[in-house]
Amino acid sequence: MDDVKIGEILLPGDEKEQERQSQRVKKRFWPVLKRAMRQVPFGRDLIASYYCALDPRTPTKVRGILLAALVYFVLPLDGIPDFFALVGFSDDIAVLTAAFAAIRGHVRDDHYVAADKALADEPDMQPAR
Secondary structure, eight states, X not given: OOHHHHHXXXXXXXXXXXXXXXXXXXXXXXXXXXXXXXXXXXXXXXXHHHHHHHXXXXXXXXXXXXXXXHHHHHOSSSSSOTTSTTTTTHHHHHHHHHHHHHTTTOSOHHHHHHHHHHHHHOGGGSOOO
């Protein structure tokens, strides 16, 4: 996936678009994450980003970038369909990595505390070691 396409995916959008994306992410994030945990190498960061994206204290542009990346993650059809073992989440990982780089420093400690709690509360979400 080239930088141009990733850049287009991560456009923050306006308030209305962010609200639409926020609802989509809230609905589909946890089921998709549970399916992906063994393949996504940075599950804790992904969950912390989820909490950062939904945090009203997060700057609008940062929220928009994260919501765009998370919507791409939860979409059932994307560049490489997620049902392909081992490679299905590779495009999602590329988009999420680009988003993490763009918003570095905005995911706060309290987002990671919430992520750790979510991981502790859901034993089947623990990444394979």
